[in-house]
Amino acid sequence: MLNEIDLSRADLNLLVLFEAVLEERHVGRAADRLSLSPSAVSHGLSRLRRLLNDPLFVRTPKGVVPTGRATELSGPIAEVLTRVRSVLATAEPFDPATSRRRFTIGAPDGVLAVLLPTLLAELADCAPGIDISLRQLLPMPGETSPERAWRGAFSDLEARAMDIAIIPSSEIPARFHRTTLYEENFVVAARAGHPFLEAPSLDRYCAMRHLVVSLSGDPYGFVDEALAQQGRTRHLALTVPNFMFALAVLAETNLISALPRRFAERHAARFGVVIVDAPLPLGSFQLQAISPSAAMADAGLTWVFDVLTRTK
Numbered sequence: 232m233l234n235e236i237d238l239s240r241a242d243l244n245l246l247v248l249f250e251a252v253l254e255e256r257h258v259g260r261a262a263d264r265l266s267l268s269p270s271a272v273s274h275g276l277s278r279l280r281r282l283l284n285d286p287l288f289v290r291t292p293k294g295v296v297p298t299g300r301a302t303e304l305s306g307p308i309a310e311v312l313t314r315v316r317s318v319l320a321t322a323e324p325f326d327p328a329t330s331r332r333r334f335t336i337g338a339p340d341g342v343l344a345v346l347l348p349t350l351l352a353e354l355a356d357c358a359p360g361i362d363i364s365l366r367q368l369l370p371m372p373g374e375t376s377p378e379r380a381w382r383g384a385f386s387d388l389e390a391r392a393m394d395i396a397i398i399p400s401s402e403i404p405a406r407f408h409r410t411t412l413y414e415e416n417f418v419v420a421a422r423a424g425h426p427f428l429e430a431p432s433l434d435r436y437c438a439m440r441h442l443v444v445s446l447s448g449d450p451y452g453f454v455d456e457a458l459a460q461q462g463r464t465r466h467l468a469l470t471v472p473n474f475m476f477a478l479a480v481l482a483e484t485n486l487i488s489a490l491p492r493r494f495a496e497r498h499a500a501r502f503g504v505v506i507v508d509a510p511l512p513l514g515s516f517q518l519q520a521i522s523p524s525a526a527m528a529d530a531g532l533t534w535v536f537d538v539l540t541r542t543k
Contacts, residue, residue, distance in 0.1 A: 243315065245282070246308050248275045253305055257294035314391060325530035327358035334535050337366035337384060338397035341444075341474040341494040342518055346397070346412075348497075349542035367473070368396060369446050388523055394532055395539070399516045407521045410536055413493065416515040417454075418506040420478070420495050421487040425505070433463070433510040440468035442488040444477050454489050457513055478502040489513060 251261040252272065262272045280287050283304070288295040297305070313333070338346070343365055354361055370380035384396040385404065403409045419436065421427050427439055437458065443450045450467035458464060468486060471477050475498070477488055482502040490499075495506045520539050526532055 242278070245275055245279045246312055248272060249279060249287070249301075249304075249308055250312060252276065252288060252295065253297055253301065255294075256296065260294075310392075325534060327361060327531075327534055329360060330358060330531060331360045331362075332531055333362040333364060334394045334532070335364040335366060335392070336395045336397065336535075336539075337368040337387070337393045338518075339369065339399065340367050341491045342397050342399075343367070344475060345491075345493045345497055346539065346542055350538065353538050353542055366393060368398060388521065388526075391526070394526070395520055395522050395535060397518055397520050397539075399518055401517050401519065403519055403521055406524055408524045408527045408536075410520045410540060412518045412520055412539060414515055414517050415491050415493060417489045417509060417513045418492045418495055419487055419509050420481055420490045420499055420504050420506045422482050422484070423503050423505050425485060425487065427487055428505055428507060431507045431510055433461075436487075436510045437463050437465050439487045440466050440485065442469045442471060442477055442480060442484075442486040443467055444472070444474050444488070444490075445470040446472045454513060457511055461511065463511075478504050 248261070248265065251264050252258060255261040255264060258272050258276075259269050262269045265272070267275075276288065283300070285300040286298055287301045288297055336343075347365070350363070354363070368381070368384050371383060381396075381398050381400060384393070384398060385407070387393040388396055388407070397412065399415065419427070419431065427435055441454075443452055443454075445452065448470050450470050455465065455467075469480070471480055474490060474494055477490065478495075478499060479502060480486065481488055481504050489509060490506070492506070495504070499506055520536060522532060522536070527536075
């Protein structure tokens with residue numbers, strides 16, 4: 232957004248001013264918010280317009296509206312300010328009871344649905360000013376190496392676009408701090424009264440129509456690999472993009488699906504979905520909360536790790 236020459240004459244406060252005017256859509260209200268005079272805001276906008284070579288905001292009878300360029304810049308500027316505020320926040324003693332920080336946590340949706348209710352309750356009780364942003368993480372399609380499959384998460388952590396990632400892998404690069412949250416395995420889920428639940432054998436399992444959770448739409452997964460080891464296959468009738476939607480579909484159909492046990496134990500009953508043990512070994516895996524080792528000097532981040540450990 233800004234080249235090196237511009238940075239030498241740029242004022243970070245101009246970005247704060249941009250943010251306020253963009254959100255208020257009114258110079259006077261932005262001035263009140265920033266404890267400035269309207270003329271000071273107007274002067275700052277003039278400087279920012281020259282710096283970015285765009286009008287940025289157009290006056291209307293009811294205030295101002297952003298130009299197309301201002302709308303394009305809104306995301307990058309918000310990200311810059313978020314990172315700067317995070318850096319400044321880490322320089323202060325961290326007190327969860329008074330902190331106003333926001334932490335970004337990424338994980339597969341089935342993991343987020345397990346941890347989120349207890350996490351929010353913990354924050355409401357002892358850290359009401361802390362906000363959370365969630366990101367759904369998925370492995371790279373077709374990758375068998377854990378480090379390559381989750382390289383997007385590793386990159387985002389190192390770029391500080393995300394504070395903590397929770398991934399189902401025990402193979403974590405040495406440059407990351409890791410905390411094991413819990414071990415997970417899979418169960419079979421179906422609507423209450425489904426014929427499969429009467430006698431959940433392997434033969435009947437293979438004969439059923441299956442739902443598979445897959446964001447990419449690829450129906451083949453680890454269950455099919457486990458079946459192939461026993462010379463078996465199944466009918467892959469439907470893929471859906473996330474586990475919560477899977478429960479809603481299972482409740483209204485005769486499909487069955489393999490779902491993470493903790494996720495299903497927490498959420499299946501309210502959909503009228505029943506779970507049983509799988510009729511074949513599907514393995515288990517550990518959920519690891521990770522962050523760059525260098526970032527763990529941040530007392531706030533360490534505190535969030537501790538909270539996640541307590542809410543597993």
